[in-house]
Amino acid sequence: xxxxxxxxxxxxxxxxxxxxxxxxxxxxxxxxxxxxxxxxxxxxxxxxxxxxxxxxxxxxxxxxxxxxxxxxxxxxxxxxxxxxxxxxxxxxxxxxxxxxxxxxxxxxxxxxxxxxxxxxxxxxxxxxxx
Amino acid sequence: xxxxxxxxxxxxxxxxxxxxxxxxxxxxxxxxxxxxxxxxxxxxxxxxxxxxxxxxxxxxxxxxxxxxxxxxxxxxxxxxxxxxxxxxxxxxxxxxxxxxxxxxxxxxxxxxxxxxxxxxxxxxxxxxxxxxxxxxxxxxxxxxxxxxxxxxxxxxxxxxxxxxxxxxxxxxxxxxxxxxxxxxxxxxxxxxxxxxxxxxxxxxxxxxxxxxxxxxxxxxxxxxxxxxxxxxxxxxxxxxxxxxxxxxxxxxxxxxxxxxxxxxxxxxxxxxxxxxxxxxxxxx
Numbered sequence: 113x114x115x116x117x118x119x120x121x122x123x124x125x126x127x128x129x130x131x132x133x134x135x136x137x138x139x140x141x142x143x144x145x146x147x148x149x150x151x152x153x154x155x156x157x158x159x160x161x162x163x164x165x166x167x168x169x170x171x172x173x174x175x176x177x178x179x180x181x182x183x184x185x186x187x188x189x190x191x192x193x194x195x196x197x198x199x200x201x202x203x204x205x206x207x208x209x210x211x212x213x214x215x216x217x218x219x220x221x222x223x224x225x226x227x228x229x230x231x232x233x234x235x236x237x238x239x240x241x242x
Numbered sequence: 243x244x245x246x247x248x249x250x251x252x253x254x255x256x257x258x259x260x261x262x263x264x265x266x267x268x269x270x271x272x273x274x275x276x277x278x279x280x281x282x283x284x285x286x287x288x289x290x291x292x293x294x295x296x297x298x299x300x301x302x303x304x305x306x307x308x309x310x311x312x313x314x315x316x317x318x319x320x321x322x323x324x325x326x327x328x329x330x331x332x333x334x335x336x337x338x339x340x341x342x343x344x345x346x347x348x349x350x351x352x353x354x355x356x357x358x359x360x361x362x363x364x365x366x367x368x369x370x371x372x373x374x375x376x377x378x379x380x381x382x383x384x385x386x387x388x389x390x391x392x393x394x395x396x397x398x399x400x401x402x403x404x405x406x407x408x409x410x411x412x413x414x415x416x417x418x419x420x421x422x423x424x425x426x427x428x429x430x431x432x433x434x435x436x437x438x439x440x441x442x443x444x445x446x447x448x449x450x451x452x453x454x455x456x457x458x459x460x461x462x463x464x465x466x467x468x469x470x471x472x473x474x475x476x477x478x479x480x481x482x483x484x485x486x487x488x489x490x491x492x493x494x495x496x497x498x499x500x501x502x503x504x505x506x507x508x509x510x511x512x513x514x515x516x517x518x519x520x521x522x523x524x525x526x
Contacts, residue, residue, distance in 0.1 A: 119438075122510075126458070152272075156420040159412055162273055163441040163456050 113142060113149070115158060125160055129168050137177050137188055138196070148178065148186040246304075247271040247393055247425040253291055253301035260449060262287055264301070267444045267454040271392075272422040274415060276436030276457065277429040278514060279446035280522045285429040288446065289397050292427075294318055306392060319347055322386025326398035328378045332371020336364055339381065347389035358384035376407040383414065394418060396428035400435055408432070412439050433514040437461075443514065447521050457514075465500060466516050468492045469507035477502050483520025494520040 115132050117125060136142045148169075149157065155165040169186055172178040179189040215225050236242045248269040255262045262284045269275045279285050290296040292303055294314045303310045305317045323329075330339050336359060344350045362380040365373075370381055379399055386394055394415070400408045416439060418424050430436060436443060436457065444454040453460055464482075467473075470490045473481060481493035494512055495503075503509065512520075 152420045156416040159416050159439055161439055161441040
């Protein structure tokens with residue numbers, strides 16, 4: 113597990129760490145069953161607070177990324193496809209929302225927004241990236 | 243209360259120009275608490291009360307479940323203390339300092355002390371009064387960590403340290419609590435240190451506890467707000483350290499009041515430093 117923290121970032125430490133662990137699990141860099149360092153070990157390694165680290169592990173466990181086994185520690189949870197799908201959908205929605213807001217701000221009407229989306233889909237398909 | 247390593251309950255102490263009033267907070271075993279507040283807020287007085295070097299007028303202090311007034315020796319020998327100035331006689335050399343400490347602490351661990359002295363590269367032949375500020379802090383820290391103390395109390399340990407020494411200190415503190423047995427209480431002006439490693443924060447203001455609790459909660463409970471025009475009532479009354487200038491006004495606001503902000507106001511999460519600055523500007 114690799115964690116790099118930005119001290120001058122506006123993003124709070126706990127979200128930076130959570131986001132990095134999440135993306136390493138989603139990308140498969142941290143495969144199912146990998147044992148994570150203990151809360152106190154990670155806090156010490158990153159020189160961050162134990163309370164913050166506890167919160168990080170709790171959040172990720174609640175989201176289904178981690179599983180804690182009493183007396184043994186914290187492990188990467190088996191991949192849950194429904195969960196993954198839900199996450200992807202919510203990411204899609206927030207991306208779309210941002211796109212629409214930006215479009216409306218520069219005066220695009222509904223038709224222009226629809227066209228832009230279609231152009232985007234066609235473009236990506238043409239380059240073979242989707 | 244076995245989970246609490248330190249409990250202060252309504253501690254009062256007054257001097258001619260200054261008083262600590264009803265200071266209460268708790269520190270659980272295995273965590274770090276940052277102790278912050280403006281100069282003269284009462285941090286050092288509180289620490290002196292905990293260490294038993296000054297008597298409280300009322301209220302109680304319990305350390306490891308023992309009353310610091312009735313069992314001062316039992317309490318004091320399990321606390322490691324680091325002050326902002328050297329507490330050893332300046333003419334002593336490393337081994338002489340150790341000889342003094344060995345007599346004072348029943349649980350003294352020479353090997354541990356030597357390990358830290360080597361790690362910090364404390365010079366053997368130099369009188370400790372001639373050490374640099376960073377070296378003196380490391381000497382006190384080595385002493386504090388070498389008698390199996392379960393509570394470390396540091397009064398302004400980072401004052402006058404360069405960034406490298408500060409970082410080393412934070413590393414040692416993280417290491418110290420990693421086992422889950424020891425706790426740390428440290429007062430500091432360098433709030434960045436608290437923001438990074440402290441689990442809990444107690445903010446002292448004018449001799450009273452203004453906030454005590456988890457650091458993450460403190461940092462989520464307040465925001466710095468700014469606006470070109472004055473804030474409307476009743477929001478204005480909720481502002482902490484409000485100040486108006488011709489170019490706009492700024493204050494600290496509890497985050498649960500952010501929804502009442504006019505649309506043209508901006509806000510950002512408050513750092514501990516912001517809280518101290520705005521509190522000093524007139525928060526109560």
